[in-house]
Structures are given as C-alpha cells and as structure tokens.
Amino acid sequence: MQLSYTEENYLKALLKVSFDSGSEAVGTNELAISLMVKPATVNDMLKKLKEKGLVDYEKYGKITLSADGKKIATYIIRKHRLWETFLYEKLEFSWDEVHDVAEQLEHIHSQKLVDKLDKFLDFPEYDPHGDPIPNRLGELKVQFKKTLSEVAVGNSCKMVAVKDNSSSFLQYVVQVGLGLNNEINVLSKQEYDAIMVIEVNGQRSSVSQKFADNIFVVCQHCEAGKLCPNERCTFN
C-alpha cells in the first residue's frame, strides 16, 4: 500500500502523540495541534485512514492505530531516526539541524535504501537525540527513563535523551553545557515554580520546569534497557 506524504504524517503523528500522552487513544483536537491543521481536516483524513484499515475509530470516539497502521508509523520513525543518525554521524550536521531534514527524508520510499543505510551506519540503536531506533521488525528498545523534573534535590542522574527535538530547544541544551550521557547534579529546586539549579561538568545553570520536562535521564548506575541493580535507585 503506497501512502501519500500526508497520510504517512498522520500515522506518525498518531504514534507520537500516543507516546507523549502516555495513552493509546488520541483525540481529534490533539492530533490537529500536533499536525498544525484544523480539527476538521483531521476528521476528513481519519475517515480515509479508517477506510484503509490503518486506524480504529468510531464517530465521537477516540482514535487508535490499527496493527497495520502502527507498523507503518513505526517504520517511518525508523527511517526518521536512521536519517538523523546519518546526518549527524556521517555528514557532520549539528544536533539541532538534523530533525527538519529528516522530516523530509523519512518519506523516501525504498526498502533497500533503509536496509543499506542501516548497515552503512552499523545498525545503530539510538539516534542523536537518544531515541531508540526501531529495528527491521519494528521492535524498539525500551528505556527505563524519567524526566529531569522528576529527580529529587541532591540526586544525580545521566541524560539519555531529549523529548523536544526542535532546533531552539536543542541549542539551549548545548548552551547549558549539556549533551547525551552527561551527568547532571540537581542542586536545588524552587517549590514555587519548580526552577532547578543543576550542575553539568562544573557548570551551574538555572532551568525551568518546561526545560526539565524535556530532558530524559536515568540513574547513573542504570544500564539502558535494564532495571537498575542499585536497590536505592529511585528510577526503577
């Protein structure tokens, strides 16, 4: 089934929104905001995607991806993250530049291209933002991660990914001296507005709740994909 650029984007958005919101079921408005179109437009497209068996959806009900739809959406995520990795690793794009170009490249139709790119990159497991790359079968590593905002004062943690992939956010992250696998010490936290003082490589910065919500971390003793062996770890 050959889908249009737009249809692919709807499936991808559906997967992403359900990831971010934590719940399988997604609403029309939510999706419209994510895709930057009007709810009416989403409604029209939903009918088409339902017709094609890619979403499960009843009038006035919540939207979920069908098994087929999920497979396709995951494949698009795979392509997106492989391209990001290519741009970053091979073409020396910076962290904050890769997302927008990958948004285009993810829609190239060629199974062979994806497989060969994967091999060329030596089967990477994570993209430059720390997000796991689905494998050929659509499986992806589950990380036991929290957001920085959940870390208690006095604890330290390791940054493993970012939630927001926008250029402006990523540039800010770099400005704070932060990068993947860096250790972060949480020195203090305002009760009123949750502003945190953090320390990274000796550099102290104050960051907002919004900022901390977009940084994913694990306990520095944790290994990716496993529960931390440290009994006192607050991340399990």
Next chain:
Amino acid sequence: MQLSYTEENYLKALLKVSFDSGSEAVGTNELAISLMVKPATVNDMLKKLKEKGLVDYEKYGKITLSADGKKIATYIIRKHRLWETFLYEKLEFSWDEVHDVAEQLEHIHSQKLVDKLDKFLDFPEYDPHGDPIPNRLGELKVQFKKTLSEVAVGNSCKMVAVKDNSSSFLQYVVQVGLGLNNEINVLSKQEYDAIMVIEVNGQRSSVSQKFADNIFVVCQHCEAGKLCPNERCTFN
C-alpha cells in the same frame, strides 16, 4: 522560491529534453511524453511556470527555460547525480538501482545537505552513469563525446557514459560485459538495420541501433573535456 515536487520535475524535464534533442526550444508534446502526462496538463503547468518567470513561452510557440528556471533545473540535476553517486559509492547500490531512488531524493530541500553530501563524496565530477555533476555554481564539465552508433567499423573507442538510465537498459549493458571506461572495438555493422558486432574485454556481442544510440563514447586517446590530440581521431 519554494517549488512543488511537480514544478521541479517540469523544469528538470525541460532541461533534459533540450539536452537530448540538442535544441534549446522544446514543444508541448515532447515534454508531455517525457513527463508521461497529457499535453493539456503540460499546457496548464506552463502557464504557471511562466507566471513565476521560470520559462519563456508564447502561445503556440516553443518553450525555453529562463535564466532562473535553468539555474533551478541544473540544481536539481546536481542533487540527482550527487545522490546517485552516494548510493553507488557508499551504500553499494548497483548501477541500475540508483536512478529511481535518486528521483525521490533530488527533491529534498536543504542547501546544507547538498553541500555536505558533496563534501562527503569528495566533490565528485561524474555520477555512476558517467554524467557530469554540476558544481555549486551550476557549471558542468563538457565532454566531447559521441554515441557508439557514430563510430565507424574498425575503430575502437572508450565508453564514458550512458544516455538511458533505466534499470532494464543498464542491466543489458552489464550483460554485454560493458561498464564505464571499457574499451569497445567495432567489428562490423549491418547496412540494413545498423546492427553492430562489438567486442568488449574479449566478449563479442551483437547490439541494435537503439542500444548503440544510448552508449556515449570517446576516442581512447581523448581526455575528457579536451579535444583529442590525435589528428586522425574521428571524435573531434
């Protein structure tokens, strides 16, 4: 000016048809055949492209690219050929597989991507089919080449490019034992239907006029981009 996928394809086709036909000016029908749409469709698009100042065109007259149009078309060719080179050199695609994927990749919009890809490939001058790759300024190497069908019996020549980039043709070329920079001896030629017997690396094959029309060659003494110093060379 951000052009659509389709508009870009019209400009590219215009450049390609005028290359192939040898004349700047192109007709509606010719273009329609090249793009595999109906003449009426071409006519509609031409009005739009004229509106945007990308083609010069009067009712019932011939079509030519404007300076702006030519620049854009050349840039698309540049992207196409760089991607072909990437697929062939880095991802180990075969000769006949690169074209179709490059047809998609050429429409990715990112100046930075093109420049970085160019650098990554070490500024290649020719693509896997022997076609010259326009540089950043849109300049491209001119080759003093002929088609195999123009070579007289008893002469030998060197294959430098193919005209037809289709998978089926390229597979046939490989089958004949032929590749870029191979020497070809023209052993005989039928007067009636121009069928040629050629020899490549000791392998003899009979090839049709159509085949020979799609193989570009130079005298084996010629250097690309220069007139051959050999006075008896029939290629100058």
Next chain:
DNA sequence: TAAATAAGTTAGACTAATCTAACAAATTAA
C-alpha cells in the same frame, strides 16, 4: 441537573495537479 464549555462533525468552498473531449493553429504533403 441544567447551563456552559470543550470536543468533534458536516457542508460547502478553494487550490494544485491531473484528466478527457472538443477545438484552433501550424505544418506537411498531395
């Protein structure tokens, strides 16, 4: 629980890219 608000749907319109069928102009050939 009834009114207010939020969420979702429908009808009707627009644009881009395409088509078919009919028509007009230009070129070629008898």
Next chain:
DNA sequence: TTAATTTGTTAGATTAGTCTAACTTATTTA
C-alpha cells in the same frame, strides 16, 4: 494551395488536502 496531419489550447471534470462556519455531541461545573 487546399486538404490532411500534427501540434497546441481550452473548457469542464476529478481527486487530495486543506480551510471556514455552522452544527452536534460529550463533559464539566455551578
């Protein structure tokens, strides 16, 4: 130099993706 043929144009229709404005259903809250 007219008729036949080729080439190019126009009008009207279609599909995909989007919109606005008006409407309906569901949820929240006073």
